[in-house]
Amino acid sequence: MKKIFTVLMILCMLGSNAWAFSLFKKDNSQKKNPIKEFFAKKDVKTDEYFQNDEDTKEIKNLLKLLTRYSNEHNADKIITLYDKTYRSYDGFDYDTFKKMLKETFEAYENITYKSKIESIHLYGDKAVANLVDKTSATLESKSMQEKVKKIADSDLNTGELEGECNYSVYLQKINDEWKIIGDNVISEVTSVKYGSAKQYPMEFLAPLSIAKDKEYCLTLKMPVQKGVKVVASLGKEEILYPSVEPEDVFRKLPKDGILERIVRSNKDGFNEYAMASVGITEISVAQDFSAIQFKMTGLAFLMQRVNLYTELNPLREDKKDKKETSENKG
Secondary structure, three states: OOOOOHHHHHHHHOOOOOOOOOOOOOOOOOOHHHHHHHHHOOOOHHHHHHOHHHHHHHHHHHHHHHHHHHHEEEEHHHHHOOOOOEEEEOOOOOOHHHHHHHHHEEEOOEEEEEEEEEEEEEEOOOEEEEEEEEEEEEEEOOOHHHHHHHHHOOOOOOOEEEEEEEEEEEEEEEEEEEEEEEEEEEEEEEEEEEHHHHHOOEEEEOEEEEEEOOOEEEEEEOOOOEEEEEEEEEEEEOOOOOEEOOOOEEEOOOOOOOOEEEEEEEOOOEEEEEEEEEEEEEEEEEEEEOEEEOOOOOOOOEEEEEEEOOOOOOOOOOHHHHHHHHHHHO
């Protein structure tokens, strides 16, 4: 269910600026680290790790309900599984999450979720569950079709969304009931393809993590076919709230089918989404050979999460080198 943030962003990229992603911006000047806070609590004793069958069963049931309610698009039921102290590692709080749930289900009328529990670990009255979510949707609602038509005068057929997310959920037993109090996404990829783009193999590459204010490379790979023109825009945006509208610069896909761009991670340490917007145009000659005709036949949006890490702890000096230096001085 962590995919809720990503899929909502796919809707934003089909907004007023046809080739722009609108992402979330939030004043996170007092951003807290839920993982650090989770283990900083005095009642969490990691040295007393144990597995309680009854608690594990209750947590599994909660996570199953989360998937069930998600597929039912029941935002009111989903939010009952979360404590009001909830805060994601991206800095989203309980109220923001609740709002985005409803917006997502309104935009994606048939979105479905498949969730696999990889592991559950108990730490007293707290727990960590590791999951993998797979998301899919057929974008055939009238609102989505209208947005696509604004991008190009073309009869693009129904869009298909696919995504996968690897993440951890943090839970706490409050008043004898387990509640979700936070989550952290490890990796996340999403694609939306319309028309002929569904038939094109596309590979979009970005690092899983990067330090803040550092350069990194975005790479799009796809085959080049005769009589087809492909243009693409590569970029990145911070995972923030409310929406902002970045500028897109489109370039023609080179003959070798590899397009690259160097970007720089933000200085504030916010996690980011690397993004690729792809347009496919077929070129043909009129029957009377009087003109060359261009028609957009495919459209694709690709996203991958890039987590930012900060140097919270100083690098430890090598004791051996330090000892040798001391002996040389003596």
